[in-house]
Amino acid sequence: MLILMDHSLNLDRIRVAPKVLLHDHLDGGLRPQTIVDLAAETGYDRLPADEPERLGAWFRDASDSGSLERYLETFAHTVAVMQTRDALVRVAAECAEDLAADGVVYAEVRYAPEQHLEAGLSLVEVIEAVQEGFRVGQRRAAAAGFAIRVGTLLTAMRHAARSREIAELAVRYRDDGVVGFDIAGAEAGYPPTRHLDAFEYMRRENAHFTIHAGEAFGLPSIWEAMQWCGADRLGHGVRIVDDIETPADGGKARLGRLANYVRDTRLPLEMCPSSNVQTGAVESIAAHPIGLLRRLNFRVTVNTDNRLQSHTSLSLEFAKLAEAFDYGWDDIQWFTVNAMKSAFLPFDERLALINGQIKPGFAQLKWAE
Known part of the structure; x- marks a missing residue:
């Protein structure tokens, strides 16, 4: 039986809670040591530092710099060392292990197969390498006493023209993770409607998809993703607050038609607080719209986006929110159940995780209070 004597809602206790992650980029979560190792193995000589601790600090500083150019440069380095089968297997395996050690029981990790073809791999070889890595990582996590299940989201780049091809591969491998x-x-x-053919294909195949929308661009991006493309979830969606009026006197918030529709239909929002601060979408964690959206009962979830660049984990994201908004276990459980309800798993499997792991896990934590 889990008995925790520390009654405060601190980071160590949050790590124990069974958590669900829906928005995490594979190329944004590498261990600095792994980047150094893979660079040496593949002959990549452009790293800004060749010592793991210094390299990790460079990633954090570049991501916090406020410069979009420097932020994007961080991904140039991670993607550069993820061009071989062995590298992809290692990165995916370590991703699963790291998430499991942080108390994540279910995760959906995304990556763009088209970005890993420079060394001659095919799209199929990339996908199969990543899937093998996740299987390896889940086995290692289980051997270490952590239970995690990882599902993969195949991402297409909005500025490219391979979205239909990537969508077809997502359907081809939907029975393989x-x-x-x-x-x-x-x-x-690059509005989402540029890729309407891919989304219509996914719907015809009864397959799920999410769309990055409403982060750097505003309400039109959210509207197109929902009403034209039929997104099952919104990646970020933070700009939905542009359609919510909050009176200065603290009176009742007034929702516009789009915000009302998002809330009424329970469209899940994949919020990534630390990342949103880094990219300038919000000023600070304390000013993040997630506080308002939680009070208004939108279907909000909490996510990491890029753990390396943001120097974060899902537990740390919850700890920051708990401090900023005075959240307790009930709030963290609410976000977690929201995420599990919104996962791209069959209903019975989602329900089994909610009733078999998530609710019992939080009940133990609350009991220990």
């Missing part, structure tokens, strides 16, 4: 499809990249100038 791929649970859905996504598009990512710059929103401005």
Whole structure:
């Protein structure tokens, strides 16, 4: 039986809680040591530092710099060392292990197969390498006493023209661990409707997809993702607050038609607090709209986005929110159940995780209070 004597809602206790992660990028979560190792193995000589601790600090500083150019440079380095089968297997395996050690019981991790072809791999070889890595990582996590299940989201880049091909591969591998499809990249100038053919294909195949929308661009991006493309979830969606009026006197918030529709239909929002601060979508954790959206009972979930660049974990994201908004176990459980309800798993499997792991786990933590 789990008995915790520390009654405060601190980071160590949050790590024990069974958590669910829906928005995490594979190329944004590498261990600095792994980047150094893979660079040496593949002959990549452009790393800004060749010692893991210094390299990790560089990633954090570049991501916090406020410079989009420096932020994007961080991904150039991680993607550069993820071009071989062995590298992809290692990165995926370590991702599963790291998430499991943080108390994540279910995760959906996304990546763009088209970004890993520079050394001659095919799209199929990339996907199969990543899937093998996740299987290895889940076995290692289980051997260490952690239970985690990882589903993969195949991402297409919005500025490219391979979305239909990637969507077809998501359907092809949906019985082998791929649970859905996504598009990512710059929103401005690359609306989701450019990839309408891919989304219509996914719907015809009864397959799930999420769309990065409402982060760098505003309400039109959210509207297109929902009403034209039929997204099952929104990646970020933080700009939905542009359609919510909050009176200065603290009176009742007034929702516009789009915000009302998002809330009424329970469209899940994949919020990534630390990442949103880094990219300038919000000023600070304390000013993050997640506080308002939680009070208004939107279907909000908490996520990491890029654990390396944000120097974060899902537990740390919850700890930051708990401090900023005075959240307790009930709030963290609410976000977690929201995420599990919104996962791209069959209903019975979602229900089994909620009733078999998540609710009992939080009940033990609350009992220890």
